[in-house]
Amino acid sequence: MSLIRTILGFVILLILVHVALVYVGINSGANTVTRAIYSLGTLLESPAALLINAVPAIQQYLDPTSFFTVAFTAIGLYLILYLLLGVGKKG
Numbered sequence: 001m002s003l004i005r006t007i008l009g010f011v012i013l014l015i016l017v018h019v020a021l022v023y024v025g026i027n028s029g030a031n032t033v034t035r036a037i038y039s040l041g042t043l044l045e046s047p048a049a050l051l052i053n054a055v056p057a058i059q060q061y062l063d064p065t066s067f068f069t070v071a072f073t074a075i076g077l078y079l080i081l082y083l084l085l086g087v088g089k090k091g
Contacts, residue, residue: 009082012078012082015044015045019075021037047074048070
């Protein structure tokens with residue numbers, strides 16, 4: 001169980017780095033590392049984009065075409081999974 005939580009923690013960190021790179025304006029083709037972060041970030045954010053596009057009630061409040069909306073929604077979803085995996089864990 002702790003391995004899955006560790007992986008989810010790294011996923012959240014990767015998406016945060018992806019958001020930071022986009023915010024700063026570093027191009028995806030700068031080097032191999034940024035290319036990998038951009039491609040993995042896009043892959044890991046795709047479930048959130050699918051969720052936003054699939055539920056019309058959410059589209060009233062969130063813009064499904066905005067990169068930051070999709071990225072922060074993905075971070076929120078992965079954070080919820082991370083927290084739920086820790087519920088009921090004995091100290």
